[in-house]
Amino acid sequence: MLNFPIAESFSLFLVPNHLFDFRKLHFNMKQRLLCGVLFFMGILFLAAQNNYPTNQQITQRLQQLSSDRVATLTSLVKTETGQDIRVLKIGTGDIDNKPAIAVVGGAEGFHVLSVELALQFAERLVSDHKEALETTTFYIFPNMSPDAYAQYHGNLKYERRGNATKVDHDRDGSVSEDPYEDLNNDGFITQIRVKSPMGDHKTHPEDARVLVKADRNKGEVGSYLVYSEGVDNDKDGKFNEDPVEGIAFNKSLTYKFPVFEPFAGDYPVSQPESRALLDYLFDQWNIFAFVTFSPANNLSEPLKHNAQEAKKRVVGSMLEKDVALNKMVSELYNKTISQKAFQQDNQGTDGDFFQWAYFHFGRLSFSTPGWWVPEVKADKPENGEGEEKPKKPEEKPTVTKESNFMAWADREGLTDVFVPWTTVNHPDFPNQKVEVGGIKPFVMHNPPYAMVDSIALEHTNFILELAKMQPKLEFHNVKVEKLSGGLSRITADLYNNAPLPTHSELGEQSRWLRKIRIDITKDKEEVLAGNTINLIDKMDAFESKTMSWIVKGSGNVEIKAGAAHAGFAVLNVKL
Numbered sequence: 001m002l003n004f005p006i007a008e009s010f011s012l013f014l015v016p017n018h019l020f021d022f023r024k025l026h027f028n029m030k031q032r033l034l035c036g037v038l039f040f041m042g043i044l045f046l047a048a049q050n051n052y053p054t055n056q057q058i059t060q061r062l063q064q065l066s067s068d069r070v071a072t073l074t075s076l077v078k079t080e081t082g083q084d085i086r087v088l089k090i091g092t093g094d095i096d097n098k099p100a101i102a103v104v105g106g107a108e109g110f111h112v113l114s115v116e117l118a119l120q121f122a123e124r125l126v127s128d129h130k131e132a133l134e135t136t137t138f139y140i141f142p143n144m145s146p147d148a149y150a151q152y153h154g155n156l157k158y159e160r161r162g163n164a165t166k167v168d169h170d171r172d173g174s175v176s177e178d179p180y181e182d183l184n185n186d187g188f189i190t191q192i193r194v195k196s197p198m199g200d201h202k203t204h205p206e207d208a209r210v211l212v213k214a215d216r217n218k219g220e221v222g223s224y225l226v227y228s229e230g231v232d233n234d235k236d237g238k239f240n241e242d243p244v245e246g247i248a249f250n251k252s253l254t255y256k257f258p259v260f261e262p263f264a265g266d267y268p269v270s271q272p273e274s275r276a277l278l279d280y281l282f283d284q285w286n287i288f289a290f291v292t293f294s295p296a297n298n299l300s301e302p303l304k305h306n307a308q309e310a311k312k313r314v315v316g317s318m319l320e321k322d323v324a325l326n327k328m329v330s331e332l333y334n335k336t337i338s339q340k341a342f343q344q345d346n347q348g349t350d351g352d353f354f355q356w357a358y359f360h361f362g363r364l365s366f367s368t369p370g371w372w373v374p375e376v377k378a379d380k381p382e383n384g385e386g387e388e389k390p391k392k393p394e395e396k397p398t399v400t401k402e403s404n405f406m407a408w409a410d411r412e413g414l415t416d417v418f419v420p421w422t423t424v425n426h427p428d429f430p431n432q433k434v435e436v437g438g439i440k441p442f443v444m445h446n447p448p449y450a451m452v453d454s455i456a457l458e459h460t461n462f463i464l465e466l467a468k469m470q471p472k473l474e475f476h477n478v479k480v481e482k483l484s485g486g487l488s489r490i491t492a493d494l495y496n497n498a499p500l501p502t503h504s505e506l507g508e509q510s511r512w513l514r515k516i517r518i519d520i521t522k523d524k525e526e527v528l529a530g531n532t533i534n535l536i537d538k539m540d541a542f543e544s545k546t547m548s549w550i551v552k553g554s555g556n557v558e559i560k561a562g563a564a565h566a567g568f569a570v571l572n573v574k575l
Contacts, residue, residue: 110150114293362507
């Protein structure tokens, strides 16, 4: 049995500090026994959590969270491999009638960081921030792509997107006949480069490990053909275009569904995972905003408004007022998150979830990768004043995402991110020099696990700050005037005391979100002026609306105003 000082000394490194703090416990004999159990559990936890968690470890952490009274864990559906698509609903009180934020991880299976960010947000929320639950409900979908996610821990590692359903991606009548092949038997799918005068790639001028496309407009000559590591099994000139994986969650939603493209499916929302999620969301009227951890990014850089696209029948641009809200939330994000984005040009792709949540669900929708490879600037040469020597335009080095990543990895001392180019015999290129190598899968999208805790902490703080901006309806300037004949006039201002409106502009136009409803408890016969039920389409940030009724009789009158996604305000008036 452990004594307290020993347990305390180990508590600093056995488990994340957002889960346990032994120094706050008062120990008796039972608690010392519990501490001993936690000590050994902590050792196992530490050993397991030096890398991104497996699906089984995710399940264990979710089950631990659901043991708290504020959290309810539900399995929405199982994938073909038996993995659960889960939602963790966290809240207190009348949780279905409080404004809610939905947090989504695992939109892309190769983006394993996203799952950990969603999990750690849930863990910190339950352990350290229960006060936020007084006003806000949280729906956390930790992993929407568990089948694809499992490839990170598979014997063969490649950046997988699709689930486990069997699909003929190249539509040639055969299923998965052109999969990935590990030609150098290292357990990673990287690239092959083929020495050829017809090649369109060349080695990077600053880093020979990296390939870059030759710019023919500048007279550059390519020397390599580049393909995904594998063999052209069906002899159609393409490599790995029919892998052993199915439909990608983040390419199969209804907004701009990419018809006939690989990983999209035959029709939108064709998979049990996406269908179960959307069915669940359409029953949750209280969600006012989404935070999706995915490669798309409208947080470090807000979306732009395109007036022409916004007027089309199929709206192709975020509406003007919503762009202003995006800009405001983006400023909050950049203030909260210390790292600044580098070369982030993905602001949504066809069929993705982040755009569906805004364009087809009408809610405020925000997405971030959570982490970017930091920009590595060239060292400034010394010229006596410590200033960088000016370069001519033609001397400016070509910086690509790959070259920047390798420079960053070198600076950080990361040695396990690149497979050196190695010559192999390739059946599709006889008598030609073929090499296998390149940047390993996952490493450009997911930081080393040791960095994740601080990243998750900042994103937890951001989501909590976003929750503070939610619509907040209040009654102000309440007046009760006695009139003749036993009548009374009740006047009050309904006020949205928040920087966010009750409805997005698109949500208001879609007429899907519920309107603000104001009810007065007096019977219709006793309300002589003013409606017993009023409906308001939308209330902007810090907007007020004056309401008035003339009622007869005495006693108490209750006036209730709101909607599930905007919260409710209740006014009790004594006549």
